[in-house]
Amino acid sequence: MRTVVITGGTRGIGGALADRLRQAGDRVVAIGSADADLTSIRQTAALTNRLPDKIDVLVLAAGRFDKRRIVTDEGFEQTFAISVLSRYLLAERLRPALERAEAPLILNLCGTGGIRAGRINWNDLQLADGYSLFRATMQGARANDLLGAGFAAAHPESRIRYVLYNPLFVDSGMHRQFRQPTRAIVGASAALFGQSTDASAALLSALLAQPPSAPLTALRRRAPVPLTRPEFDSSAAARLYTLLAELTGAH
Ligand SMILES: NC(=O)c1ccc[n+]([C@@H]2O[C@H](COP(=O)([O-])OP(=O)(O)OC[C@H]3O[C@@H](n4cnc5c(N)ncnc54)[C@H](OP(=O)(O)O)[C@@H]3O)[C@@H](O)[C@H]2O)c1
Structure with missing residues (x-):
């Protein structure tokens, strides 16, 4: 029996995956905002102390989006x-x-190999200047590519395989986080063009049954994304990794 920890496992794609894996006999620990507020470094760190001491799969699927710039108590x-x-x-x-x-x-469920518009705002990571939902989401997508590259580079001896996975457009209910009129537009588009959460979870469950063997893999659904793309630049990954160690270490 595998132990699978899913952040964002209470709803949307993560929720559908949690249901599917539980039915298949896995032990699933699903984390939602009631379990830990993952916008808080302090609560995220405390959560890691409460989780099982042996984990087969860690699924990173928690996400929160807002049209307004919201700053956490810790200043992020x-x-x-x-x-x-x-x-x-x-x-x-x-x-x-x-x-x-x-x-x-x-x-890691993210926007890997996605829209080229996304970039890391190195001099203003918290987007104090010119925040928009799009800029914040796209910066997150690019940063997650670098997180995968950074993890693989920082732990070359590790047996842990890291998969960056873009589920593409899924009718997950994520649009409920948005305000009108974005909420109505994204909701209607997702219902028309998005994949269902069950179908998305079925793809993920098949991936977990036969995971890639490379230390780092990037996928847009089933299609591999070449790691030679600029999104996975090793010096940018090292730079971000160093910055994140500093930011999280200070808390
Ligand atoms: N849906 C898409 O089309 C799409 C496309 C590309 C990438 N993705 C990525 O795939 C992932 C899952 O997306 P989704 O559409 O399934 O999202 P979703 O339906 O909006 O679900 C978000 C999940 O994150 C959790 N969450 C939100 N804020 C949290 C917080 N502060 N602390 C802890 N947990 C929190 C929610 O828990 P509660 O319910 O307890 O608040 C929920 O389980 C996201 O990273 C997203 O960026 C999605």
Whole structure:
């Protein structure tokens, strides 16, 4: 029986995956905002102390988005806090528990190999100037590519495989986080063009049954994304990794 920890496992894609894996007999620990507020470094760190000491699969699927710039009590822009800081911290802090498993895997649901518009705003990571939902989401997508590259480079001896996975457009209910009129537009588009959460979870469950063997893999659904793309630049990954160690270490 595998132990699978899923952040964002209470709803949407993560919720559907949690249901599917439980039915298949896995032990699933699903984390939602009532279990820990992953926009908080302090709560994310505390959560890692409550999780099992052997973890086969860590799925990073928690996300929160807002049209307004929201700053956490710890001084971070919310999107950056949940999609970058918490994912960095969870992967690093849960590494010992993952290393105890036979074939450990981190599955990071993100916008890998996605829209070229996304970029890291190195001089203003918290987007104090010119925040927009799009900029914050795209910066998060690019940062997650670098998180995967950074993890693989920082732990070359590790048995943990890291998979960056873009589910593409899924009718997950994520649009409920948005305000009108974005909420109505995204909701209607997702219902028309999005994949169902069940179908998305079925693809993920098949991936977990036959995971890639490379230390780092990037996928857009089933299609591999070449790691030679600029999104995975090793010096940018090292730069971000160093920055995140400093930011999370100070808390
Ligand atoms: N849906 C898509 O089309 C799509 C496309 C590309 C990438 N993705 C990525 O895939 C992942 C899952 O997306 P989704 O559409 O399934 O999202 P979703 O339906 O909005 O679900 C978000 C999940 O994150 C949790 N969450 C939100 N804020 C949290 C917080 N502060 N602390 C802890 N947990 C929190 C929610 O828990 P509660 O319910 O307890 O608040 C929920 O389980 C996200 O990272 C997203 O960026 C999605």
